[in-house]
Amino acid sequence: MGLLDKEFSDGNIVVANVEDLLNWARLSSVWQLGFGLACCAIEMMATSASHYDFDRFGLIPRNTPRQADAIIISGTVTLKMAIRIKRLYEQIPDPKYIISMGSCANSGGPYWEHGYHVLKGVDRIIPVDVYVPGCPPRPEALLEGLLKLQEKIRNESLRKKL
Amino acid sequence: MALKTETMVLNMGPQHPSTHGVLRLELEIEGELIVNVKPHLGYLHRCFEKHAEAMQYNQVIPYTDRMDYLASMGNNFGYVLAVEKLLGIQVPERVEYIRVIMAELQRIASHCVALGTNGADIGALTPFLYLFRDREYILSIIEETCGARMLYNYMWVGGLSHDIHPNFVRRTKEFTSYFKNTIVELDNLLTYNKIFIERTANIGVLPAETAINYGATGPMLRGSGIKFDLRKDDTYSIYNRFDFDIPVGQGLQGTVGDSWDRYYVRVREMEQSLRIIEQAIDQIPEGDVHSAIPKRIKPPKGTVYSRVENPRGELGYFIISDGNTNPFRVKVRAPSFVNLEILGELCKGHLIADVIAILGSIDIVLGEVDR
Amino acid sequence: MKTAEEIFEILKNELGEIILSIDKDTPTEPIISVEPLKIHIVSKFLRDNSELQFDSLMCLSGVDDANGKKVKDNEGYDVIEGGTLSVYYHLYSTVLKHKITLKVSAPREDAKVESVENVWKCADWHEREAYDMIGIKFLNHPDLRRILMPYDWEENSHPLRKDFKVPEFYQGMKIPY
Numbered sequence: 001m002g003l004l005d006k007e008f009s010d011g012n013i014v015v016a017n018v019e020d021l022l023n024w025a026r027l028s029s030v031w032q033l034g035f036g037l038a039c040c041a042i043e044m045m046a047t048s049a050s051h052y053d054f055d056r057f058g059l060i061p062r063n064t065p066r067q068a069d070a071i072i073i074s075g076t077v078t079l080k081m082a083i084r085i086k087r088l089y090e091q092i093p094d095p096k097y098i099i100s101m102g103s104c105a106n107s108g109g110p111y112w113e114h115g116y117h118v119l120k121g122v123d124r125i126i127p128v129d130v131y132v133p134g135c136p137p138r139p140e141a142l143l144e145g146l147l148k149l150q151e152k153i154r155n156e157s158l159r160k161k162l
Numbered sequence: 163m164a165l166k167t168e169t170m171v172l173n174m175g176p177q178h179p180s181t182h183g184v185l186r187l188e189l190e191i192e193g194e195l196i197v198n199v200k201p202h203l204g205y206l207h208r209c210f211e212k213h214a215e216a217m218q219y220n221q222v223i224p225y226t227d228r229m230d231y232l233a234s235m236g237n238n239f240g241y242v243l244a245v246e247k248l249l250g251i252q253v254p255e256r257v258e259y260i261r262v263i264m265a266e267l268q269r270i271a272s273h274c275v276a277l278g279t280n281g282a283d284i285g286a287l288t289p290f291l292y293l294f295r296d297r298e299y300i301l302s303i304i305e306e307t308c309g310a311r312m313l314y315n316y317m318w319v320g321g322l323s324h325d326i327h328p329n330f331v332r333r334t335k336e337f338t339s340y341f342k343n344t345i346v347e348l349d350n351l352l353t354y355n356k357i358f359i360e361r362t363a364n365i366g367v368l369p370a371e372t373a374i375n376y377g378a379t380g381p382m383l384r385g386s387g388i389k390f391d392l393r394k395d396d397t398y399s400i401y402n403r404f405d406f407d408i409p410v411g412q413g414l415q416g417t418v419g420d421s422w423d424r425y426y427v428r429v430r431e432m433e434q435s436l437r438i439i440e441q442a443i444d445q446i447p448e449g450d451v452h453s454a455i456p457k458r459i460k461p462p463k464g465t466v467y468s469r470v471e472n473p474r475g476e477l478g479y480f481i482i483s484d485g486n487t488n489p490f491r492v493k494v495r496a497p498s499f500v501n502l503e504i505l506g507e508l509c510k511g512h513l514i515a516d517v518i519a520i521l522g523s524i525d526i527v528l529g530e531v532d533r
Numbered sequence: 534m535k536t537a538e539e540i541f542e543i544l545k546n547e548l549g550e551i552i553l554s555i556d557k558d559t560p561t562e563p564i565i566s567v568e569p570l571k572i573h574i575v576s577k578f579l580r581d582n583s584e585l586q587f588d589s590l591m592c593l594s595g596v597d598d599a600n601g602k603k604v605k606d607n608e609g610y611d612v613i614e615g616g617t618l619s620v621y622y623h624l625y626s627t628v629l630k631h632k633i634t635l636k637v638s639a640p641r642e643d644a645k646v647e648s649v650e651n652v653w654k655c656a657d658w659h660e661r662e663a664y665d666m667i668g669i670k671f672l673n674h675p676d677l678r679r680i681l682m683p684y685d686w687e688e689n690s691h692p693l694r695k696d697f698k699v700p701e702f703y704q705g706m707k708i709p710y
């Protein structure tokens with residue numbers, strides 16, 4: 001249900017409702033806050049480097065939260081870092097999206113039992129849109145997670161966030 | 163009358179694109195000049211040592227993977243060597259050869275990231291992409307055998323988790339001849355690049371005595387002109403059978419021990435790793451990689467300190483056994499943790515922008531600094 | 534290159550009482566025990582003596598020996614009373630290529646060890662880590678703060694002690710799974 005279905009024959013005019021237009025614009029340029037936490041960050045770097053190339057999906061790392069639309073929580077969230085992550089999240093302007101990458105960010109991962117300094121899941125401090133399982137998730141899995149996020153944005157309505 | 167000035171404190175990190183993860187630096191600056199740098203660690207403290215105490219000896223191996231996640235093979239290697247020393251196991255020849263090849267492949271992959279990010283941090287993005295492309299090559303070779311891209315859990319106490327894949331030898335040979343071109347390419351693109359040299363030569367000079375006193379190891383120490391490599395000086399496994407050189411910093415573009423030298427040592431080290439792999443790959447003997455794996459790991463009472471040369475330096479494991487199936491205490495002497503300590507010394511008197519160049523040349527992995 | 538026994542002899546002759554004993558039963562490496570409040574003297578000697586030249590500290594590890602009595606505190610948790618905390622020093626000489634392990638033990642309730650930071654600079658962070666994780670106080674250390682755990686972590690709560698109890702909350706975040 002892309003916009004281009006409703007293109008007129010000469011290709012100059014596109015008719016769409018505002019919601020679709022906004023969603024389309026949003027989902028095709030999800031700018032991500034570029035920061036890595038742990039091992040998963042290396043996979044995230046690999047995903048954005050040659051071979052997997054995140055840019056194809058409009059994902060460009062930005063270095064400040066004020067220019068970002070999404071965070072990929074790529075790794076273990078420790079208690080010391082959790083406070084910072086919360087602050088970063090609050091600095092991102094709405095609408096904002098969170099991808100939680102890897103078992104650690106999902107639920108504490110391998111550190112769930114004895115990790116006295118590990119937060120067992122980033123969703124204890126900030127709301128998560130997409131969970132990507134794996135330890136570490138392969139780049140393909142992260143891409144799938146991104147596609148899921150785009151699908152979610154596509155179905156969003158102006159009145160309420162899904 | 164001299165003008166009275168005050169220093170200013172600037173916070174860098176933990177979310178900063180060039181701190182290689184979650185390091186926080188407290189910079190005390192006077193104008194643009196660094197007066198003092200205070201690193202704050204612990205943003206990735208994942209309680210490795212507590213986990214090691216709660217797990218059985220073989221269950222600890224996956225956690226060692228996750229310390230220096232760029233060089234998991236090296237971490238596995240160090241740990242299993244330590245436990246084998248405690249148990250007094252001799253592993254089969256085939257296992258030794260495969261371990262060495264894997265560790266050297268991993269060293270190249272790890273240096274690829276180190277050099278790539280060092281360049282990318284100070285503005286050279288292209289080499290980063292080239293090096294990541296070739297890192298993928300190594301990862302796919304290793305993946306064929308171990309089934310994982312990054313965290314392998316491949317070396318077990320007394321053996322390996324799997325034998326090598328039938329394609330492994332052929333592909334590794336292809337890789338070694340292919341990768342030589344990459345090094346030439348890298349030299350042309352980055353090593354002798356005028357801008358890169360301007361940014362790194364004479365920056366962050368580390369004199370040899372300071373390096374030893376601060377316990378620096380690996381490319382940090384060799385960059386300062388000291389020929390010290392555990393593979394030769396305190397040899398382990400079968401490294402004494404291979405013929406390779408230890409590259410050291412010579413101050414080709416500036417002073418001995420500057421950031422460029424550390425970078426340069428890494429590039430040359432990749433060549434030496436290729437040499438080791440080429441020698442080893444043809445000699446892998448037949449054998450069973452599982453034959454020496456003990457059914458139950460219960461070492462006698464005692465302590466062991468064993469160290470290996472990881473891509474970042476000396477990785478030491480200090481294990482205390484109380485005769486149980488769990489280790490009583492595992493302390494890791496992580497190379498990045500010790501190397502990072504010098505940062506303050508190195509940065510003094512340089513500009514803020516140089517901190518990035520110096521940090522890149524130290525090449526830290528936060529997973530290992532904080533453990 | 535000298536063996537641990539030879540080094541022990543040299544130390545015993547030069548420094549006498551400070552050097553306590555050598556433990557040779559361990560299957561892998563002998564350990565020399567030293568007085569905790571005199572370790573800096575021993576370290577300086579080891580570094581500067583021309584026959585020994587231990588110029589590099591490989592590793593410094595704090596260990597909870599857990600050799601005290603196990604008792605229940607008033608909330609029913611096991612705590613250890615008495616016994617010792619230890620610090621192990623692994624030294625290496627890059628010139629003469631020999632190694633040695635030193636050990637000091639201090640009482641658990643009030644563990645105090647002299648700092649060797651001014652002998653080997655790399656001891657600085659290792660000692661901070663030992664303080665943070667085990668709770669050993671290093672005397673004359675320039676900057677003894679927590680290093681890995683947050684600065685506002687509970688006083689007297691040192692995670693690598695064997696009787697460490699995970700707190701329920703830290704700054705409003707629940708810690709247990």
Ligand code: SF4
Binds near residue numbers: 038074075228
């Ligand atoms: S999920 Fe696995 S790979 Fe990712 S940060 Fe956690 S331990 Fe590392």
